[in-house]
Amino acid sequence: MAAGIGAAAVLAAIGLGTAALLTSGGPAASTATSASMITVTPKMPISSRELNSLIARGPDFGPLADPNRRAACLSALGYPGSVQVLGAEQVQVNGKPAIVLVLPGDQPDVIVGVAVAASCSSVDTGLIADTTVRRP
Structure with a gap:
């Protein structure tokens, strides 16, 4: 059973x-x-302290010195083309020319750092990294 x-x-x-x-x-x-x-978020090529220091000196736009080209790049990044760029510096990222732009943040005590390829345009920003930091 x-x-x-x-x-x-x-x-x-x-x-x-x-x-x-x-x-x-x-x-x-x-x-x-x-x-x-797996993706790795690119790191801003300069520190937050260096981003803040760019505001105190004249901007070095490099290839983005032309206001129309800079406005096209900013528009492609989602910013108004007329946004005031607080600072800029040419840098090298992985052996390639790039430009770090410092833009105003949403609040007065905040700035936005954006690293783009030197060829940034309305078609291709070449965004490398972006960050938001507090002003000292």
């Missing part, structure tokens, strides 16, 4: 398992993170 009950339990388990496999939605998607999906 015990053998009959055990056999019935095994048959029921096989039946339920088979039914579950047949009604499943296919293979489950992997939740493992792939190395190709």
Whole structure:
């Protein structure tokens, strides 16, 4: 009798398992993170202290010295083309020329630093990094 009950339990388990496999939605998607999906947030090429110091000296716009080109770059970044640039400096990022622009923040005690490729335009900003820091 015990053998009959055990056999019935095994048959029921096989039946339920088979039914579950047949009604499943296919293979489950992997939740493992792939190395190709990992992104690294680029770091601002200058420190917050250096960003603040750019405000005190004349801006070095480099290739963005032309006001129309600078306005196109700013517009592409989502800022009004007429926004007052508080400071600017040419830098190298990974061996390529870039420009750090210092813009006013949403509050008077905040500035925004934006690093863009020297080729920043309305078509391609070449955004490298951006950060928001407090003024001292």
